[in-house]
Amino acid sequence: MARKSGSQLLAANVHDTLRQKILTLEIKPGSRLVEDDISESLGVGRTPVREALLRLQGEGFVSRGKGWVVAEIDPSEVPLIFESRLAIEGYATRLAAERRADEVVERLEALADQMDQFADLSRAELNRLDRRFHELIVEASGNSFFHEMHERTQYNYWNLRLPVLFTREQVEVSNAQHRDLIAAIAAQEADRAEALARGHISTTMTIVLDALSGF
The missing domain is CATH 1.10.10.10 (Winged helix-like DNA-binding domain superfamily/Winged helix DNA-binding domain)
Incomplete structure (x- = not known):
């Protein structure tokens, strides 16, 4: 080289x-x-x-x-951003389950514990914890290219120029999905982990697109 x-x-x-x-x-x-x-x-x-x-x-x-x-973010690109997340995070979660590490599971559980206290957190702090949760799963895939591409989709997602606020019920659903993801990774259930990751991102995509449709 x-x-x-x-x-x-x-x-x-x-x-x-x-x-x-x-x-x-x-x-x-x-x-x-x-x-x-x-x-x-x-x-x-x-x-x-x-x-x-x-x-x-x-x-x-x-x-x-x-x-x-x-560069500024064009809201019309949001579906493309989520499609990228579905592809990257879905397979990355599969690999994270296949290559399961105790330390990763423990760190994911700690983040989930913090997000369960969302009523006492600012929206910015909850976003930071959520972002770190997904970053950690992608990192656990062991694929550095996935990590680099995922950073880009996260940058785009959190920098939308239009406000997207999640209701208490939506946050509770998201947190429950996080727990299911952790359980699948811990059990090394790769198929289930990938399906749960895709379902979780699809749920978020629906919420975001519904919110943006009102602007």
């Missing part, structure tokens, strides 16, 4: 830094990205910054017109 040059390594580091800032909303959709400002803040030249931005453009995170801009 060819060794990366210093310039390629710098560009990769810049890419990873910017990508993470976009994923975590430190840099929000619609924000302008100025090459000189990024170069100065990261202490690198403009070439690796430009290479990193071009890579982010290819991944759909930024666009370029009169300068670089973090």
Whole structure:
């Protein structure tokens, strides 16, 4: 395997830094990205910054017109986002069950315990716990490509420009589905785990699409 040059390594580091800032909303959709400002803040030249931005453009995170801009989410893309989640998370959950690890099951149970206390949590905190729950399952698949693709679908989902609020009953159903998922993974029931994951995501998709139809 060819060794990366210093310039390629710098560009990769810049890419990873910017990508993470976009994923975590430190840099929000619609924000302008100025090459000189990024170069100065990261202490690198403009070439690796430009290479990193071009890579982010290819991944759909930024666009370029009169300068670089973090891409905003088009609500019409929501069904496509959920289709991606169904494909990625469904199979990732199957693999997580097949490759079951006690530590993963324990961490999933701890997250489920926290989400059961949703009445005392802010919506932002509940979202964070839910996101981590699904991330952990994808990570447990052992497939790094799934993890990278899943990050993108989660970024898109939580950055919708329209408000989607879940009722108490909907949150309770979601939490119950989480428990079923944990049980299937713990029992290494791969078929059931995959089916439950797909059912869970389909339930969420219906809620989101119904909410967005009112806008």
